[in-house]
Amino acid sequence: MTQPKALGIINEVRKAIVGKDTVVCKVLMAIIAGGHILLEDNPGVGKTTMALAFSRAMSMKFSRVQFTPETMPSDVVGYSVPGAEGGKLEYRPGAIMCHLFLADEINRTSAKTQSALLEAMEEGQVTVDGVSRRLPRPYTVIATQNPLGTAGTQPLPESQLDRFMLRLSIGYPTTEQEIDILRQTEDKRPLENIRAAATLEEVAQMRAEAASVHVADDLYKYVADLCTATREDPALRLGASPRAGQALIRACRASAWMGGRDYIVPADIHLLFYDVMGHRVVPEPRARLSGSDARSVLEGTLSKVPAPKLLR
Numbered sequence: 001m002t003q004p005k006a007l008g009i010i011n012e013v014r015k016a017i018v019g020k021d022t023v024v025c026k027v028l029m030a031i032i033a034g035g036h037i038l039l040e041d042n043p044g045v046g047k048t049t050m051a052l053a054f055s056r057a058m059s060m061k062f063s064r065v066q067f068t069p070e071t072m073p074s075d076v077v078g079y080s081v082p083g084a085e086g087g088k089l090e091y092r093p094g095a096i097m098c099h100l101f102l103a104d105e106i107n108r109t110s111a112k113t114q115s116a117l118l119e120a121m122e123e124g125q126v127t128v129d130g131v132s133r134r135l136p137r138p139y140t141v142i143a144t145q146n147p148l149g150t151a152g153t154q155p156l157p158e159s160q161l162d163r164f165m166l167r168l169s170i171g172y173p174t175t176e177q178e179i180d181i182l183r184q185t186e187d188k189r190p191l192e193n194i195r196a197a198a199t200l201e202e203v204a205q206m207r208a209e210a211a212s213v214h215v216a217d218d219l220y221k222y223v224a225d226l227c228t229a230t231r232e233d234p235a236l237r238l239g240a241s242p243r244a245g246q247a248l249i250r251a252c253r254a255s256a257w258m259g260g261r262d263y264i265v266p267a268d269i270h271l272l273f274y275d276v277m278g279h280r281v282v283p284e285p286r287a288r289l290s291g292s293d294a295r296s297v298l299e300g301t302l303s304k305v306p307a308p309k310l311l312r
Helices: 005-014 022-030 047-057 073-077 111-115 118-125 177-186 201-212 217-232 243-259 268-277 285-289 294-304
Strands: 037-040 062-066 078-082 089-093 100-104 123-129 133-135 140-145 166-168 236-239
Touching: 005 022, 005 047, 005 201, 022 037, 022 047, 022 140, 022 166, 022 243, 047 100, 047 140, 062 217, 073 078, 073 111, 073 123, 078 118, 078 123, 100 201, 123 285, 166 268, 201 243, 217 243, 217 268, 217 294, 243 268, 243 285, 268 294
Parallel strands: 037 140, 037 166, 062 100, 100 140
Antiparallel strands: 078 089, 123 133
Protein backbone atom coordinates (compact mmCIF):
# COMPACT_ATOMS: atom_id res chain seq x y z
CA MET A 1 0.00 0.00 0.00
CA THR A 2 1.41 3.35 -1.00
CA GLN A 3 2.14 5.74 1.84
CA PRO A 4 -0.75 8.26 2.02
CA LYS A 5 1.51 11.34 1.90
CA ALA A 6 3.44 9.98 -1.06
CA LEU A 7 0.20 9.14 -2.86
CA GLY A 8 -1.09 12.66 -2.23
CA ILE A 9 2.02 14.16 -3.83
CA ILE A 10 1.80 11.80 -6.79
CA ASN A 11 -1.86 12.65 -7.37
CA GLU A 12 -1.10 16.36 -7.37
CA VAL A 13 1.77 15.98 -9.87
CA ARG A 14 -0.47 13.85 -12.11
CA LYS A 15 -2.66 16.91 -12.64
CA ALA A 16 0.15 18.32 -14.81
CA ILE A 17 1.94 15.16 -15.97
CA VAL A 18 -0.35 12.75 -17.82
CA GLY A 19 0.33 9.03 -18.22
CA LYS A 20 3.84 8.97 -16.79
CA ASP A 21 3.16 7.50 -13.36
CA THR A 22 6.31 5.35 -13.31
CA VAL A 23 8.58 8.34 -13.91
CA VAL A 24 6.64 10.46 -11.41
CA CYS A 25 7.04 7.77 -8.73
CA LYS A 26 10.76 7.41 -9.40
CA VAL A 27 11.33 11.16 -9.19
CA LEU A 28 9.55 11.15 -5.83
CA MET A 29 11.70 8.22 -4.69
CA ALA A 30 14.85 10.20 -5.47
CA ILE A 31 13.59 13.30 -3.65
CA ILE A 32 12.64 11.26 -0.58
CA ALA A 33 16.02 9.53 -0.72
CA GLY A 34 17.76 12.92 -0.73
CA GLY A 35 19.12 12.41 -4.24
CA HIS A 36 19.26 14.43 -7.44
CA ILE A 37 17.62 13.65 -10.78
CA LEU A 38 18.80 14.03 -14.36
CA LEU A 39 15.93 14.16 -16.87
CA GLU A 40 17.30 13.42 -20.32
CA ASP A 41 14.77 13.79 -23.10
CA ASN A 42 13.69 15.69 -26.16
CA PRO A 43 12.29 19.24 -25.78
CA GLY A 44 8.61 19.69 -24.99
CA VAL A 45 7.82 16.43 -23.18
CA GLY A 46 7.27 18.02 -19.75
CA LYS A 47 10.62 18.04 -17.95
CA THR A 48 10.31 21.59 -16.63
CA THR A 49 6.61 21.12 -15.86
CA MET A 50 7.42 18.05 -13.78
CA ALA A 51 9.96 19.94 -11.68
CA LEU A 52 7.51 22.78 -11.08
CA ALA A 53 4.75 20.34 -10.19
CA PHE A 54 6.87 18.63 -7.54
CA SER A 55 7.95 21.93 -6.01
CA ARG A 56 4.32 22.99 -5.59
CA ALA A 57 3.10 19.62 -4.33
CA MET A 58 5.90 19.48 -1.73
CA SER A 59 5.85 23.15 -0.59
CA MET A 60 9.39 23.66 -1.86
CA LYS A 61 10.89 27.02 -2.74
CA PHE A 62 11.64 26.70 -6.46
CA SER A 63 14.34 28.29 -8.54
CA ARG A 64 15.31 27.78 -12.16
CA VAL A 65 18.29 28.68 -14.30
CA GLN A 66 18.05 28.31 -18.06
CA PHE A 67 21.61 27.32 -18.85
CA THR A 68 23.28 28.88 -21.88
CA PRO A 69 26.93 29.26 -22.93
CA GLU A 70 26.89 32.71 -21.26
CA THR A 71 25.69 31.46 -17.85
CA MET A 72 28.35 32.12 -15.19
CA PRO A 73 29.02 30.17 -11.96
CA SER A 74 28.04 33.27 -9.96
CA ASP A 75 24.55 33.09 -11.53
CA VAL A 76 24.19 29.73 -9.80
CA VAL A 77 26.01 29.97 -6.45
CA GLY A 78 25.93 33.74 -5.90
CA TYR A 79 28.64 36.33 -5.39
CA SER A 80 30.00 38.87 -2.89
CA VAL A 81 29.96 42.64 -3.16
CA PRO A 82 31.39 45.34 -0.87
CA GLY A 83 28.98 46.58 1.79
CA ALA A 84 27.21 49.92 1.67
CA GLU A 85 30.17 51.66 3.26
CA GLY A 86 32.82 49.73 1.36
CA GLY A 87 33.57 47.45 4.27
CA LYS A 88 32.78 43.81 4.81
CA LEU A 89 31.74 41.79 1.77
CA GLU A 90 28.07 40.98 1.57
CA TYR A 91 26.79 37.79 -0.01
CA ARG A 92 24.24 37.99 -2.81
CA PRO A 93 22.53 34.58 -3.01
CA GLY A 94 22.48 32.78 -6.33
CA ALA A 95 19.56 30.86 -7.76
CA ILE A 96 20.73 27.70 -6.03
CA MET A 97 19.55 28.95 -2.62
CA CYS A 98 16.21 27.14 -2.71
CA HIS A 99 14.70 23.74 -1.94
CA LEU A 100 14.26 22.51 -5.50
CA PHE A 101 16.68 23.84 -8.09
CA LEU A 102 15.96 23.26 -11.77
CA ALA A 103 19.11 23.29 -13.91
CA ASP A 104 17.39 23.55 -17.27
CA GLU A 105 19.36 22.25 -20.28
CA ILE A 106 22.46 21.83 -18.16
CA ASN A 107 24.41 20.49 -21.13
CA ARG A 108 24.16 23.85 -22.94
CA THR A 109 26.52 25.64 -20.57
CA SER A 110 30.27 25.52 -20.02
CA ALA A 111 32.03 22.88 -17.96
CA LYS A 112 33.04 25.62 -15.50
CA THR A 113 29.42 26.50 -14.79
CA GLN A 114 28.37 22.85 -14.69
CA SER A 115 31.03 22.26 -12.05
CA ALA A 116 29.58 25.04 -9.88
CA LEU A 117 26.84 22.56 -8.94
CA LEU A 118 29.18 19.83 -7.68
CA GLU A 119 29.65 21.08 -4.12
CA ALA A 120 25.96 21.86 -3.76
CA MET A 121 24.92 18.41 -4.96
CA GLU A 122 27.45 16.47 -2.92
CA GLU A 123 27.75 18.46 0.30
CA GLY A 124 24.59 20.57 0.43
CA GLN A 125 26.53 23.82 0.58
CA VAL A 126 28.17 26.47 -1.61
CA THR A 127 31.43 28.28 -1.05
CA VAL A 128 31.86 31.86 -2.25
CA ASP A 129 35.03 33.85 -1.47
CA GLY A 130 36.13 31.21 1.02
CA VAL A 131 32.90 31.24 3.02
CA SER A 132 30.70 28.11 2.98
CA ARG A 133 26.95 28.45 3.32
CA ARG A 134 24.48 25.66 3.89
CA LEU A 135 21.66 25.23 1.40
CA PRO A 136 18.05 25.09 2.59
CA ARG A 137 16.75 21.72 3.72
CA PRO A 138 15.36 19.65 2.13
CA TYR A 139 17.33 20.25 -1.05
CA THR A 140 17.14 18.61 -4.48
CA VAL A 141 18.54 19.35 -7.93
CA ILE A 142 16.59 18.36 -11.02
CA ALA A 143 18.66 18.88 -14.14
CA THR A 144 17.41 18.51 -17.69
CA GLN A 145 19.39 17.92 -20.81
CA ASN A 146 18.69 17.31 -24.45
CA PRO A 147 20.06 14.14 -26.00
CA LEU A 148 23.76 14.31 -26.80
CA GLY A 149 24.51 15.27 -30.37
CA THR A 150 22.12 18.22 -30.36
CA ALA A 151 23.87 21.33 -31.66
CA GLY A 152 25.48 23.48 -28.99
CA THR A 153 25.52 20.91 -26.18
CA GLN A 154 28.41 19.79 -23.98
CA PRO A 155 28.21 16.35 -22.35
CA LEU A 156 28.45 16.23 -18.57
CA PRO A 157 31.71 14.71 -17.27
CA GLU A 158 31.53 11.35 -15.50
CA SER A 159 32.35 13.00 -12.15
CA GLN A 160 29.20 15.11 -12.38
CA LEU A 161 26.96 12.38 -13.77
CA ASP A 162 27.93 10.32 -10.72
CA ARG A 163 26.28 12.94 -8.47
CA PHE A 164 22.84 12.25 -9.93
CA MET A 165 21.02 9.48 -8.13
CA LEU A 166 18.73 8.70 -11.08
CA ARG A 167 18.73 9.43 -14.78
CA LEU A 168 15.23 9.23 -16.19
CA SER A 169 13.45 9.83 -19.48
CA ILE A 170 9.82 10.93 -19.66
CA GLY A 171 9.34 9.96 -23.29
CA TYR A 172 6.62 10.87 -25.73
CA PRO A 173 3.00 10.18 -24.75
CA THR A 174 0.81 7.61 -26.43
CA THR A 175 -1.92 8.89 -28.73
CA GLU A 176 -4.53 8.49 -25.99
CA GLN A 177 -2.33 10.30 -23.47
CA GLU A 178 -1.68 13.11 -25.92
CA ILE A 179 -5.42 13.56 -26.45
CA ASP A 180 -5.80 13.92 -22.67
CA ILE A 181 -2.97 16.46 -22.61
CA LEU A 182 -4.59 18.51 -25.36
CA ARG A 183 -7.92 18.48 -23.54
CA GLN A 184 -6.41 19.45 -20.19
CA THR A 185 -4.25 22.28 -21.50
CA GLU A 186 -6.74 23.98 -23.83
CA ASP A 187 -7.36 27.42 -22.29
CA LYS A 188 -6.06 26.03 -18.97
CA ARG A 189 -2.83 25.91 -16.97
CA PRO A 190 -2.73 22.57 -15.10
CA LEU A 191 0.09 23.78 -12.82
CA GLU A 192 -2.27 26.33 -11.29
CA ASN A 193 -4.44 23.48 -9.99
CA ILE A 194 -1.64 21.83 -8.02
CA ARG A 195 -1.96 22.19 -4.27
CA ALA A 196 0.58 21.40 -1.56
CA ALA A 197 0.17 17.80 -0.42
CA ALA A 198 3.01 17.97 2.11
CA THR A 199 4.79 20.62 4.14
CA LEU A 200 8.57 20.95 4.29
CA GLU A 201 8.48 19.41 7.78
CA GLU A 202 6.54 16.44 6.42
CA VAL A 203 9.03 16.04 3.56
CA ALA A 204 11.85 15.98 6.11
CA GLN A 205 9.92 13.37 8.10
CA MET A 206 9.43 11.25 4.99
CA ARG A 207 13.17 11.36 4.37
CA ALA A 208 13.92 10.33 7.94
CA GLU A 209 11.47 7.41 7.80
CA ALA A 210 12.83 6.21 4.46
CA ALA A 211 16.41 6.39 5.75
CA SER A 212 15.47 4.01 8.58
CA VAL A 213 14.21 1.25 6.25
CA HIS A 214 16.01 -2.02 6.99
CA VAL A 215 18.48 -3.54 4.52
CA ALA A 216 19.41 -7.19 5.06
CA ASP A 217 23.06 -8.19 4.84
CA ASP A 218 22.28 -10.41 1.84
CA LEU A 219 20.97 -7.38 -0.04
CA TYR A 220 24.05 -5.30 0.81
CA LYS A 221 26.11 -8.15 -0.65
CA TYR A 222 23.83 -8.37 -3.69
CA VAL A 223 24.33 -4.67 -4.48
CA ALA A 224 28.09 -5.01 -3.94
CA ASP A 225 28.18 -8.05 -6.25
CA LEU A 226 26.28 -6.13 -8.95
CA CYS A 227 28.70 -3.19 -8.72
CA THR A 228 31.71 -5.52 -8.84
CA ALA A 229 30.26 -7.30 -11.87
CA THR A 230 30.10 -4.02 -13.80
CA ARG A 231 33.76 -3.30 -13.01
CA GLU A 232 34.83 -6.73 -14.20
CA ASP A 233 32.67 -6.76 -17.34
CA PRO A 234 34.90 -6.53 -20.44
CA ALA A 235 32.07 -4.77 -22.29
CA LEU A 236 32.37 -1.76 -19.95
CA ARG A 237 35.23 0.73 -19.97
CA LEU A 238 33.96 2.28 -16.73
CA GLY A 239 32.06 0.35 -14.09
CA ALA A 240 29.87 1.51 -11.22
CA SER A 241 31.53 3.50 -8.44
CA PRO A 242 30.98 2.86 -4.71
CA ARG A 243 28.80 6.01 -4.77
CA ALA A 244 26.55 4.20 -7.26
CA GLY A 245 25.97 1.35 -4.81
CA GLN A 246 25.20 3.82 -2.03
CA ALA A 247 22.74 5.65 -4.29
CA LEU A 248 21.03 2.38 -5.19
CA ILE A 249 20.54 1.45 -1.53
CA ARG A 250 19.15 4.90 -0.69
CA ALA A 251 16.77 4.86 -3.65
CA CYS A 252 15.60 1.35 -2.75
CA ARG A 253 14.89 2.45 0.81
CA ALA A 254 12.63 5.19 -0.57
CA SER A 255 10.97 2.67 -2.90
CA ALA A 256 10.25 0.31 -0.01
CA TRP A 257 8.95 3.14 2.19
CA MET A 258 6.62 4.38 -0.54
CA GLY A 259 5.34 0.83 -0.87
CA GLY A 260 4.50 0.68 2.83
CA ARG A 261 7.40 -1.63 3.80
CA ASP A 262 10.12 -1.11 6.38
CA TYR A 263 12.57 -3.38 4.52
CA ILE A 264 13.81 -3.57 0.95
CA VAL A 265 13.48 -6.60 -1.33
CA PRO A 266 15.30 -7.59 -4.54
CA ALA A 267 12.38 -6.18 -6.57
CA ASP A 268 13.30 -2.69 -5.34
CA ILE A 269 16.82 -3.17 -6.66
CA HIS A 270 15.59 -4.49 -10.00
CA LEU A 271 13.16 -1.57 -10.35
CA LEU A 272 15.87 1.07 -9.96
CA PHE A 273 19.08 -0.66 -11.08
CA TYR A 274 19.26 0.78 -14.59
CA ASP A 275 18.06 4.25 -13.55
CA VAL A 276 20.88 4.43 -10.98
CA MET A 277 23.61 2.72 -13.00
CA GLY A 278 22.86 3.60 -16.63
CA HIS A 279 24.60 7.00 -16.59
CA ARG A 280 27.50 5.80 -14.45
CA VAL A 281 28.88 3.06 -16.70
CA VAL A 282 30.60 3.54 -20.06
CA PRO A 283 30.57 0.75 -22.68
CA GLU A 284 33.74 -0.14 -24.53
CA PRO A 285 33.85 1.13 -28.14
CA ARG A 286 33.90 -2.43 -29.45
CA ALA A 287 30.75 -3.19 -27.46
CA ARG A 288 29.01 -0.24 -29.11
CA LEU A 289 30.13 -1.47 -32.53
CA SER A 290 28.56 -4.84 -31.81
CA GLY A 291 25.25 -3.16 -30.98
CA SER A 292 25.48 -3.18 -27.17
CA ASP A 293 24.64 -0.14 -25.07
CA ALA A 294 24.67 0.53 -21.34
CA ARG A 295 21.15 -0.85 -20.86
CA SER A 296 21.80 -4.15 -22.61
CA VAL A 297 25.07 -4.65 -20.71
CA LEU A 298 23.38 -3.91 -17.37
CA GLU A 299 20.50 -6.23 -18.21
CA GLY A 300 23.15 -8.92 -18.66
CA THR A 301 24.60 -8.03 -15.26
CA LEU A 302 21.23 -8.52 -13.58
CA SER A 303 20.76 -11.88 -15.28
CA LYS A 304 24.23 -13.14 -14.30
CA VAL A 305 24.33 -12.12 -10.64
CA PRO A 306 21.91 -14.26 -8.61
CA ALA A 307 19.54 -12.41 -6.31
CA PRO A 308 19.20 -13.60 -2.70
CA LYS A 309 16.10 -15.55 -1.82
CA LEU A 310 13.72 -13.99 0.65
CA LEU A 311 12.84 -15.88 3.83
CA ARG A 312 9.29 -15.89 5.05
